[in-house]
Amino acid sequence: MQFLDFDSPVFNYINSLSPIKPVKSVHFTQTFSTLSFASLPSVFTSPHVSSLKDSKFLKRHQFSDTSKPELTSEDAKTADTSEGNLKPTQNPLNQHTGLNSSISITDTSVVPSNGCSHLESRKLIYEAVCPDTNTLNMVDPFASSIPFINNGSENGSFRTETEIKVINQLPHSKELTACDWDSLISDDSELLNFNSPSDTLMNSQPQASGDNPSENDEGMQGASENHVTVSSTSLNNFEVPMDDTDNEGGSSLYRGMRRRCLLFEMTGSRRKHSEDVSNGSSANVPESNQTIAPNDNNLHPPRNGNDSSRCILPGIGLHINAIASNLVDHKVVKHESLGSGRQLIIAPSAGYPSTGSGQELVTALSDAPPFENDTGPAVNVAEDAFKARGFVVNDELSQTENAGEAEACKRCNCKKSKCLKLYCECFAAGVYCVEPCACHECFNKPIHEDTVLATRKQIESRNPLAFAPKVIKTSDPMQEDESSNTPASARHKRGCNCKKSGCLKKYCECYQGGVGCSINCRCEGCKNTFGRKDGSDMDLEANECDRNGGDGSLPMVLHIEADPVSATPATPSRFGRFGKLNPFKGGGKLQRVGENDILEENNTSGNIVKSCSPNSKRVSPPHSIMGQRSSMKLILQSIPSFPCLTPNPKQ
DNA sequence: GAGTTTGAAACT
DNA sequence: CAGTTTCAAACTC
Numbered sequence: 251m252q253f254l255d256f257d258s259p260v261f262n263y264i265n266s267l268s269p270i271k272p273v274k275s276v277h278f279t280q281t282f283s284t285l286s287f288a289s290l291p292s293v294f295t296s297p298h299v300s301s302l303k304d305s306k307f308l309k310r311h312q313f314s315d316t317s318k319p320e321l322t323s324e325d326a327k328t329a330d331t332s333e334g335n336l337k338p339t340q341n342p343l344n345q346h347t348g349l350n351s352s353i354s355i356t357d358t359s360v361v362p363s364n365g366c367s368h369l370e371s372r373k374l375i376y377e378a379v380c381p382d383t384n385t386l387n388m389v390d391p392f393a394s395s396i397p398f399i400n401n402g403s404e405n406g407s408f409r410t411e412t413e414i415k416v417i418n419q420l421p422h423s424k425e426l427t428a429c430d431w432d433s434l435i436s437d438d439s440e441l442l443n444f445n446s447p448s449d450t451l452m453n454s455q456p457q458a459s460g461d462n463p464s465e466n467d468e469g470m471q472g473a474s475e476n477h478v479t480v481s482s483t484s485l486n487n488f489e490v491p492m493d494d495t496d497n498e499g500g501s502s503l504y505r506g507m508r509r510r511c512l513l514f515e516m517t518g519s520r521r522k523h524s525e526d527v528s529n530g531s532s533a534n535v536p537e538s539n540q541t542i543a544p545n546d547n548n549l550h551p552p553r554n555g556n557d558s559s560r561c562i563l564p565g566i567g568l569h570i571n572a573i574a575s576n577l578v579d580h581k582v583v584k585h586e587s588l589g590s591g592r593q594l595i596i597a598p599s600a601g602y603p604s605t606g607s608g609q610e611l612v613t614a615l616s617d618a619p620p621f622e623n624d625t626g627p628a629v630n631v632a633e634d635a636f637k638a639r640g641f642v643v644n645d646e647l648s649q650t651e652n653a654g655e656a657e658a659c660k661r662c663n664c665k666k667s668k669c670l671k672l673y674c675e676c677f678a679a680g681v682y683c684v685e686p687c688a689c690h691e692c693f694n695k696p697i698h699e700d701t702v703l704a705t706r707k708q709i710e711s712r713n714p715l716a717f718a719p720k721v722i723k724t725s726d727p728m729q730e731d732e733s734s735n736t737p738a739s740a741r742h743k744r745g746c747n748c749k750k751s752g753c754l755k756k757y758c759e760c761y762q763g764g765v766g767c768s769i770n771c772r773c774e775g776c777k778n779t780f781g782r783k784d785g786s787d788m789d790l791e792a793n794e795c796d797r798n799g800g801d802g803s804l805p806m807v808l809h810i811e812a813d814p815v816s817a818t819p820a821t822p823s824r825f826g827r828f829g830k831l832n833p834f835k836g837g838g839k840l841q842r843v844g845e846n847d848i849l850e851e852n853n854t855s856g857n858i859v860k861s862c863s864p865n866s867k868r869v870s871p872p873h874s875i876m877g878q879r880s881s882m883k884l885i886l887q888s889i890p891s892f893p894c895l896t897p898n899p900k901q
Numbered sequence: 902g903a904g905t906t907t908g909a910a911a912c913t
Numbered sequence: 914c915a916g917t918t919t920c921a922a923a924c925t926c
Contacts (some may be wrong), residue, residue, distance in 0.1 A: 456921075504917080552921085661922065662921080662922090663922075664921065664922065665920080666919080667910095667919090667920065667921075671911075671919095671920080671921095672909075672910055672911085673910060673911085673919085673920045673921055673922085674908075674921080675919095675921085675922075678910095696916070701909070709910095712911090713910095716910095744909095746908080746909090747909075748907080748908065749906065749907080749908075750907065750908085751907065751908080751923095752904080753907090754926075755906095755907080756907095756922080756923055756924085757906080757907045757909090757922080757923060757924085758907090758908080759908085759909075759910055762922095762923095
């Protein structure tokens with residue numbers, strides 16, 4: 251905001267577009283962040299998840315990678331040096347923001363700053379497809395959200411209804427169901443709101459993020475130097491050059507948002523770059539993948555991939571480990587992010603977050619000042635930010651962060667699997683291995699993206715839920731047992747098969763996931779403190795939780811109330827990561843995890859995500875964020891609800 | 902840090 | 914689908 255010249259034509263223009271005032275943008279920021287998280291919808295990878303999904307993933311994850319990856323050593327240097335300037339790629343912001351960009355009044359025609367017109371076309375198609383792929387939505391947390399985001403981002407502008415319509419008209423668009431788009435478009439007002447914030451962001455935000463230097467080298471430079479070009483409305487253009495002076499302070503929020511956006515965009519941009527550069531790096535990717543992910547093709551590993559902190563792979567479901575990792579990553583982000591914020595990208599998970607999450611973190615950090623109530627130490631701020639975002643962040647998370655640095659640093663140690671099997675925690679969690687990993691002959695790196703994706707596909711073909719979150723909340727009456735109201739209501743998707751551990755050690759996935767055993771378990775001598783297979787001892791849970799709470803070693807479990815519509819198990823974790831919810835139902839509003847109040851308030855909608863830690867501790871919503879709630883809601887809605895729940899086998 | 906245990910994942 | 918093998922995390926010392 252500060253950077254913005256309120257008097258500038260651009261600003262005026264923006265104002266005219268949106269009722270929202272810049273000042274409020276802050277809230278939006280969070281909201282936005284939330285979106286990011288939210289972006290991931292649910293999740294289960296369904297068998298359908300096709301390449302599309304993958305592709306999306308790739309993009310995402312590129313985002314994540316982007317943070318570093320894009321930067322070549324050279325870039326990195328420049329970026330770093332310039333970082334002060336906020337390398338921030340305008341692109342990211344711009345593109346990404348596009349999402350928000352209501353402003354984006356944009357012409358659909360706008361060519362992304364990136365300049366990849368053809369890409370865009372692809373993207374368009376892709377977008378169209380995405381909506382369809384309910385499956386995607388369902389399946390890939392990343393994917394679902396991504397499409398929109400990416401689209402917007404890639405295109406550099408968010409599509410307005412008109413745009414959307416146009417898209418529909420596109421050849422591929424036919425795949426889209428009208429409903430899908432409708433849902434997307436459905437609420438203009440909301441959309442506007444949503445956008446407006448972003449607009450603000452756009453304007454206000456400097457591109458601090460250096461996230462995608464590569465991507466936007468041009469854009470960025472231009473952006474930084476230039477001022478917003480409203481004309482095309484493309485976000486990219488739109489961007490206001492925040493000059494180097496990114497305000498670290500207030501703008502920081504925006505910055506965070508941007509980053510997220512950037513991440514998404516980055517993917518796309520990355521891909522573009524990668525295309526240029528690589529083609530062959532990766533080995534064999536099934537055509538399907540390629541076709542599906544037009545952009546995916548040549549992924550560039552950001553520098554080897556090593557640099558990239560974990561990159562989230564597309565569409566992978568949450569993994570118990572992932573959760574922990576995420577936590578860890580987040581933490582890391584905090585520390586690092588404070589500085590430049592690039593590092594943040596790490597989203598885990600999945601993560602989801604991935605990416606999103608990672609960014610979120612970043613955002614949080616950077617944003618922290620604005621949000622933070624208490625302004626405590628950076629850490630606190632970050633945590634607050636998390637909570638504020640409604641992340642899955644729950645106490646557990648906090649605990650984990652506090653306690654678990656070691657945990658956070660955990661990485662895989664694969665010797666023979668090449669990190670391409672589910673044995674590998676990183677791979678299973680949908681993230682690339684990073685340097686901290688002690689793996690040998692690791693193929694789970696961006697550089698081998700194609701291989702990774704191909705392997706993923708293969709595994710999914712064998713078991714569609716292989717990458718689905720392992721712990722899910724079952725509201726299914728059938729499965730639900732007495733424990734249903736407790737965190738234990740979450741259950742391991744497959745159940746454990748413990749023979750000797752008594753389900754009291756982390757060998758047991760149920761225990762590890764902080765959930766009780768269920769009828770799905772074949773365990774012997776179950777003593778799971780979170781809930782025995784027979785349903786007894788739930789009372790122990792509380793105690794256990796408390797105990798565990800201390801170490802925070804156990805992953806938190808999100809509870810998602812069963813969505814009648816989506817039979818898919820809501821993956822707690824995923825949601826948590828991405829914060830998205832089931833967009834499926836029309837109007838369903840996503841709730842922030844952990845904010846019980848909100849949940850209650852919005853319960854009517856039906857889809858609710860709750861975050862619970864195994865501890866059952868209640869997560870208290872950030873006080874300061876109240877205003878944000880509304881924004882979140884807006885966001886949620888503004889996020890296109892995924893049209894069809896029905897899995898679209900066809901990608 | 903090395904070795905053992907464990908159970909999921911993968912294979913047959 | 915069941916049995917076996919492989920694998921890497923969790924655990925123990």
